[in-house]
Amino acid sequence: MSDDDVKQAADAIRRGEAVVYPTETVYGMGADATNPDAIERVFDIKGRDRDKPLSAGFPDVDAALEYVVVDDREVAFMRRFLPGPVTVVVERRDSLPDVLVSGRDRVGVRVPDHDLALDFFEQAGTPVTATSANRSGTGSITNPSQLSDEIREAVAFVLDGGTTPGTESTVVDPGRGIIHRRGAMADEIEAWLETHADSEPEA
Numbered sequence: 291m292s293d294d295d296v297k298q299a300a301d302a303i304r305r306g307e308a309v310v311y312p313t314e315t316v317y318g319m320g321a322d323a324t325n326p327d328a329i330e331r332v333f334d335i336k337g338r339d340r341d342k343p344l345s346a347g348f349p350d351v352d353a354a355l356e357y358v359v360v361d362d363r364e365v366a367f368m369r370r371f372l373p374g375p376v377t378v379v380v381e382r383r384d385s386l387p388d389v390l391v392s393g394r395d396r397v398g399v400r401v402p403d404h405d406l407a408l409d410f411f412e413q414a415g416t417p418v419t420a421t422s423a424n425r426s427g428t429g430s431i432t433n434p435s436q437l438s439d440e441i442r443e444a445v446a447f448v449l450d451g452g453t454t455p456g457t458e459s460t461v462v463d464p465g466r467g468i469i470h471r472r473g474a475m476a477d478e479i480e481a482w483l484e485t486h487a488d489s490e491p492e493a
Contacts (some may be wrong), residue, residue: 312451
């Protein structure tokens with residue numbers, strides 16, 4: 291993957307198009323997570339129900355903090371586990387549109403532990419949707435060769451990072467001490483939540 295490939299993918303995001311990119315879990319489908327039309331395109335390509343929210347990807351924790359509202363405990367969790375195979379659910383700011391999160395007040399934050407993904411997010415210069423690059427109801431993609439023709443034709447660019455591990459991220463709401471989906475590092479995350487339970491804010 292060349293620098294020019296990453297630039298082309300980032301340019302496509304800024305044009306409101308969709309891009310397939312690798313992470314340390316599975317391949318993701320990215321679009322500008324602040325652009326309602328671009329987000330709608332991702333739902334359409336995936337055939338995903340509009341009542342199922344999408345997560346947002348960022349190049350680092352500091353970039354994510356510009357788009358969410360968090361307390362000290364949530365920040366401590368994010369700095370401990372990100373970058374990593376973790377989706378951190380926190381309160382969103384209005385700069386992330388309703389369509390991204392199906393009108394909910396919380397959003398999943400992803401900072402993948404994957405250099406190519408982080409470079410792509412950095413160059414895109416905007417939050418990027420973080421959802422698997424497959425049609426809803428079908429298996430996750432761990433190599434671009436598995437992409438359906440339908441998705442390959444619908445996206446503007448495929449960033450090929452080879453084969454990814456395929457482990458799902460753990461989805462966790464650290465403010466409420468809830469693990470919504472167990473995946474990578476789940477035991478470690480559970481232990482952190484238990485250790486910090488005494489500082490738990492109101493539910």
